[in-house]
Amino acid sequence: MNKQTEPFLTTIAPAVWAEVGQSRPHESAVLHVLGEATYTDDIPEVQGTLHAALGLSSKAHANILSMNLDAVKNAPGVVAVFTAKDIPGTNDCGPIVHDDPILSEGLVEYVGQPIFVVVADSHDNARRAARKADISYEELPAILTPQEAKKAQSFVIPPMHLQRGDVKQAFARSPHRVKGEWYVGGQEQFYLEGQISYAVPKEDNGMLVLCSTQHPTEMQHVIAHALGVHSHHILVECRRMGGGFGGKESQSALWAALAAISAAHLKRPVKLRADRDDDMLVTGKRHCFHYEYEVGYDDQGRIIAAKVEMVSRAGFSADLSAPVATRAMCHFDNTYYLGDVDILALCGKTNTQSNTAFRGFGGPQGAIAIEYIVDEIARNLGKDALDVRKINFYGRNDEEGRNVTQYGQKVVDNVIHELVAELEESSEYRQRRAAVQAFNASSPVLKKGLSLTPVKFGIAFNVTHFNQAGALVHVYTDGSVLVNHGGTEMGQGINTKVCQVVAHELGISLEMVRATATDTSKVANTSATAASTGADLNGKAAQDAANTIRQRLAEFAVKLYGGDQSSVGFANGFVHVNSHAIPFAELVQKAYLARVQLWSDGFYATPGLHWDPQTKHGNPFSYYAYGAAVSEVIVDTLTGEWKLLRADALYDAGQSLNPAIDIGQVEGAFIQGMGWLTTEELWWNKGGKLMTHAPSTYKIPAISDCPDDFRVKLYKNRNVADSIHRSKAVGEPPLLLPFSVFFAIRDAVASVAGYKFNPPLNAPATSESILKSVEAVSAMANAAR
Structure with a gap:
C-alpha cells in the first residue's frame, strides 16, 4: 500500500500526536555548544568597516565649559570624531519622555554620559583615542540616592498614587501596627554579550543596522529620527542576543543610533561594541527602591490597612521608570488581599545612569516590600511566617470580597x-x-x-497597545517551513517555542520548522520582547499564520480526496483526510501546482485589557x-x-x-x-x-x-x-x-x-x-x- 492511500490507523492519530508540551532542545543549543551561533560581533565585517568608541563624562553633574578634541582626532587610526552638533536629526533616544540625549549638548548628568563618538580603523585605536579628550567642567550639585531625590523633590515624572478604601479608618480599627523603612538595591543586567550595533549604509539613504536588541522597532524609530529620515529607510535585524534581561529593550538605542550616525556621515560600515566597563558605566540597571511603610494588622496577622511610599532611583532621565513604578504599585499585593491600601510611587531624578527595564520590571521591587512587612508581622506575633502569609492570601475564586486587587482586577x-x-x-x-x-x-x-x-x-x-504581535509563515514545496516573528531570541527559547507551535499547527516535526532573524522589514511595528509576553504574543501570531495555511491545505485536500474539511487532521508529517494519510510534503507539492498560497501572515492582540493611567485602575x-x-x-x-x-x-x-x-x-x-x-x-x-x-x-x-x-x-x-x-x-x-x-x-x-x-x-x-x-x-x- 503506498503512502498516498495508507490507512489512517497506521499513523499516529491527530488527537494523540503533539509537538507542543514536549521537552525539546533549544533550537540553537548545538550551535551554542560548538561556538557556531552567530552573534552581532561574529557577523563577517564588510570591507572598509570602521570601529567606534564613546567619550564619556567624568563628572556626575556639570556644565561643559570647553572641549578640546584635537588629541582625539590626531590619535593613531582615527578617521572622524562626532559630537551632538553632527547629529542630522533629533538628538534623543528616550523611549517615552524625550529627555535622553544621544550625546550631551553641554550639560552632563552622570559619570559615564556619552559626550562624543570617535571612529577609527580598529576597536582598540578608537578606545585609546576616546580617552585623550581635554574637557573642562563647571561642577554642579549632584543627587545620587533616592532618599536625596525625595528630599530635594527631584523627580523625572510626577508622583503616582494608588488608593483603595479608607486607610485612615482602617488603621483606627487595627489592633497592631508595624512601621519602618527599608532599602533594596539595584542590579546590573550583566548579559554575556554586551551592547553592540553594526551599521551598514545602503543606497538611497538606507541603513542596515545589525543590533543586539530586544526591541528592533524602537531601534528603527530612534535611528530614523536621529538621521532625519523615514522608518522605511532603516532595517534593523537581530538574530540572537547573548542575554538581554531588559537591558537591551530601550538602552540599545544609544549604541544603534551612534553607529548609524557615524556610518551615515562616513558612508562606510561602523561597528560600535561596548567594552564591559563602558557598558556598565553608560547603561542603566534595575531600579533600587527605598520604602517607608506602615501596616495595621490583627492578632492573627491579617493585614487591615497598608500604606507605603516607594522612591526609586530613576537616574538622570525618565527612560522606563514610569511603567516600572506602575508595575511595582500593581505588584505590592503579591499574593495578598489588601482591602484598604495607599501606595505612593516616586521616581527620583538622580545624577546616575538612567535606570531601565530589568527582568520583572518593577514587579519584584513591589512584591518584596509586602513580603518584608509580612515577615515583620509574623515575628512580632511569634508566628511562623508561612501561617501569616496563608491567612492573607487572596480568597479562592468563589470567595467574593477577597479576590479583587487594589487596582480593580478580579483574580479569577x-x-x-x-x-x-x-x-x-x-x-x-x-x-x-x-x-x-x-x-x-x-x-x-x-x-x-x-x-x-x-x-x-x-x-x-x-x-495596552504593546500587547500585539505579528508573524510570517512560509511553507516551501519540500514541506519545510520558515517562520519569522516580531520577538527576539535572547537565550530564553522563544524561537524554539514558536517553532513548536507552528509545527504542531501543521502537523509536522519540529525539525521541519526553522526561525529566521527578527527583521523590521518582515514584521513591522513590533513590541519589545519583554514583560514575559514573548511566547504568548508571537506564539499566537505564528499560530494564526500557520492556521491560515492549514485551512487552505485542508480545503485543497478535500477537493482531491473528498470528505469534510472540518475532519481533516494534521499529525506526524501526514495529512489525514477521508481515510487517506498523505505525507505533508506531498500535499504541499500538489497544492503548489494547483496555485494554492503557501505562505501567510498572522496577527494577535491580547483581548480584555484596559488600564487608566490616571486612576491606576483597570484590567492590565x-x-x-x-x-x-x-x-x-x-x-x-x-x-x-x-x-x-x-x-x-x-x-x-x-x-x-x-x-x-x-x-x-x-x-x-x-x-x-x-x-x-x-x-x-x-x-x-x-x-x-x-x-x-x-x-x-x-x-x-x-x-x-x-x-x-x-x-x-x-x-x-x-x-x-x-x-x-x-x-x-x-x-x-x-x-x-x-x-x-x-x-x-x-x-x-x-x-x-x-x-x-x-x-x-x-x-x-x-x-x-x-x-x-x-x-x-x-x-x-x-x-x-
Missing part, C-alpha cells in the same frame, strides 16, 4: 492555596522548620534559616502566573558568610509549551534573583562614579553559589485565559521565587536572639550586611535584658 485564576499546600508538603517544610530550630538551639556560631515565599505575577504590558493583565519556593540557608554569624543548602521551587507554567526550557528558565531566574538580593551590590563613590563596573568588583552568582540540592518542578495547571495552548509565561515571575533565600537569611539572623527581634537587613544581603545585622540583633537582645 487563583491557585496559590493549592500550590503552596503542595510545596509545603513536598518540601517537608514543617519538619524542616523544627529541625532548623533544633540545630540553632545547639549551634552558637552557625545558624540555619528557612523560608517559604509565594508569587503572583501579572502577565501583559501595562501599556491577561492572567497571573503563580509559584512558591522554600529555601534553607546556613549563616556564619562571625563572618556573615552564608550558603544556600537546599531550594525547592514549584512554578505554575500552565500547560507548558516546553517543560525542559521552562524548568531551565525557573532555575536561571532563581539564581539571578538570588544574586540581586544577596551579592550584587552597586556602589557609587562620592563623586558619583559607579565603582562596581566590572566583574572584579561586581559579584554575580557563580556555580559555587548554587545549592547542592535544587528541586524545581512545574505545577500541574491549565491557564484559565486563552493563552497559547493554555500555557503561562515563565520569563519574569520565577525571579521572585528567591525572595525565600533573603528571608531564610533573615530567619537565621533572627535566631541569634531567639527569633524575638526583627533583624534590620537591607538588600542585597551581602556578608558585610549580614554581619552588621547580626550585631544589631545581638545589641537589641542585650538592651532588652
